[in-house]
Amino acid sequence: MKACEQYVAQYDAKVTGGVAEACYQGQIGNQTSCNASLVAAGATKDVAASAWEAFR
Numbered sequence: 685m686k687a688c689e690q691y692v693a694q695y696d697a698k699v700t701g702g703v704a705e706a707c708y709q710g711q712i713g714n715q716t717s718c719n720a721s722l723v724a725a726g727a728t729k730d731v732a733a734s735a736w737e738a739f740r
Contacts, residue, residue: 685704685707685708685710685711687738688703688706688707688710688711688718688735688736688738689703689704689707689735690738691731691734691735691738692707692722692727692731692735695731695734695735696726696727696728696731698726699722699725699726699727699731700725701725702721702722702724702725703722703725705721706718706721706722706725706732707722707735709721710735710736715736718732718735718736719732719733719736720732722735
C-alpha cells in the first residue's frame, strides 16, 4: 500500500486527501474503486492506473 501512496506523492504531488483509502481499495483487489477514488482526489487517470500497478 505504501508503494501506491508513494507513487501518487511522487508523480502527482497535488493529490493529498483520500490517497490512503484509495490505495487500500487497490490493495484488497478493488482496482475500479482505487482508480476512481484517486481520480476523485485529483490524480490524473494515468497516475491512478500506475499507482495501482505499483504494488501488484
